[in-house]
Amino acid sequence: MSDEGIPIILFCYPGSVFARRVSWYLDLRKISYRVCIQPNRLPRPELSDRLNIKHRRIPILAIGRDVYCDTCLIIRKLDQLFPPSPVYPGLRVLSASDHGLAALLENWTVDGGVFWRATQLIPPNSPLAQDDATLRDREEFTGRKADTGESWAATRQFAMVQLETSLRFLETTMLADGRDWLAKSYMDGPSVADIHGVWVFDWLLHDASMEGAVSGEERERWQTRYPKTWAWLQRWRRFLADNRCWEAEKEKHPRQIDGEKAAELMEMAGFAEQVKVKEIDEEVAGVNRGDVVEVWPTDSGFTHHDKGMLVGLTPEEVVVEVETETGEEIQLHFPRVNFRVEKSAE
Template sequence: MSTPTDLPIVLYHYDGSPYAKRIVWYLALRGIPYSQCLQPPIMPRPDLARLGIAYRRIPLLSIGRDVYLDTRLILQKLEALYPPSAAHPPLSARTGEHAAIERLLSRYATDGGLFMNAVRLIPAEAPMLKDPRFLRDRADFAGVVGEGAPSPLSPEALAAARPEALAEVRGAAELLETTLLADGRDWVLGSTPGPALADIEAVWVLMWVVRMPGALPADVVGPRQFPKVFAWIERFQRAVDEAARKAGGAKALTGEEAARVILGASFVEGGRGGDEDTVHVDEKDPVAVAGGLKKGANVRLWPTDSGSLHKDSGVLVGFTRSETVIETRGGDGEVLVRLHAPRHGFRVRRVVAEDGASSGLKL
């Protein structure tokens, strides 16, 4: 096991991803150096297949040979593996009250449906909605299968959803304007010298939809109705731009270069077995008991809300209250890669052959 500062960070993302912005902003604000491997906005993504990964959502972040899925887990891991220092100033909450605000804002934006309502505000004339490949890809992302199945981004679907979606986004702006930002503070938690993790959790959806031409009618959600919110968004943008300038930007890697960097590194978490291995399976967990999940079992792992048609197969090496870890093989099956996913929003199932034995996956 290596220390995080010994190992390369590689971020797989594409420029237009609002989820990826969460991680890009975080890395810039904390001054954590990283490389990036830019991906196409639609499938396929052969760069990830090089690592033996089927997961289709963006972003993914690797530290050494550990690859982390889902921005919530990525942020948690960066917080844990890169503790506050002079080089990497803290962003996370320092009190229980502030931690609660931080987590509630995260849940509100993702599980609370705010982001999906922002998606429904994409203007029908947006170029991406004229591209059949994009529409097919996002239907796959949403789990819509079969010829002739209705697209969640069809003009008809967006038109029907727009009024309620607009009301929900307006409600989010109003919530911030009348509560956390009501006293004129610069940042969400009030006492921080610059943007904190709570600001990232609160701003990313609004920033994305505010910057989208034609998404928000100015007389419904604009600086006149919500001056504090819009001033805060601009203040946040200036802060992350300045942080990125100081950090010097990310080094760009091709897919082949990124795979070589990752597959040639060591793991940042856990050892290779024995007492040094901190990655473990809690076999007493209710889901583990019900599903027969044990260390070394062949399993499949997938997200339950979006991108669920793309499942990763591997060997279970970690299963705790907060995380699932499987080992898969990259580099033509020669090198083990550990894939980490949060428990929340993901499902793992043991692969059982027809004879009832554990399937002999070639891993």
């Protein structure tokens, strides 16, 4: 498909490391998009009230009236909707086996615990840890209480050991042969596999909100112990700069819009894709097309359920139809992995 005539809107906030993966992808693929900045914590009335999107995790990507929730689904959908062409260059095309590598890296950094260990390095005196409202919001989001004081020091030590194990894994496996990029045909440049593999470490080393998370001494140790991985991390930074990728912490997006404008653009647009509902095994799924269902993530943000009419359910995604504040229909897309879909009790 083409992005001409159909708006692509990234709902995010500065400092969202998950949103950065999506903005990197869009910029590197040269896909034109707008940005709607949201608060870094609830409430987000422009989403929950105006658009009737209860999903609380950022980023959210709207392509016309189709709204994609969760980073893994967003990038996968962009791959499908914007196949490689001279108009959309920037990332190397992956082979089938390299697609598998990218998927494993995505799972490894999130569900494998790499990101969670990185959050445990956030110093108690950082702006993130000093904001009581944000801390309460994150505790409600994750169901876990943040470590502080002496408990943080012990947690940090263990988290650093785990992160160095992750660095050693990269150093002694995919990067062991001296390649520039993670996928096998590495001479052609980076791929989405690099996005999925690099983002946590890039966040620790280069994000202003993470200052002090990795000390100068620890940086030197990483450079000495894991030289190939360190070189890959620096190479990625240069690649971002060469391609003028947007960084929300440093500058306003050139196509930034407010929430009402975003909603109006979505409501005036068509749908990005016609949902084709596959046959649903009711004995397995417990739901069928036309049911009013609730959808929510099972790992974090699980107290905020989206409710709407089921219009699509495949092994990869669930799609529900909801009405915006003005009565316009939009479709919310969620992945199946780590998400539940059940008939609404109301």
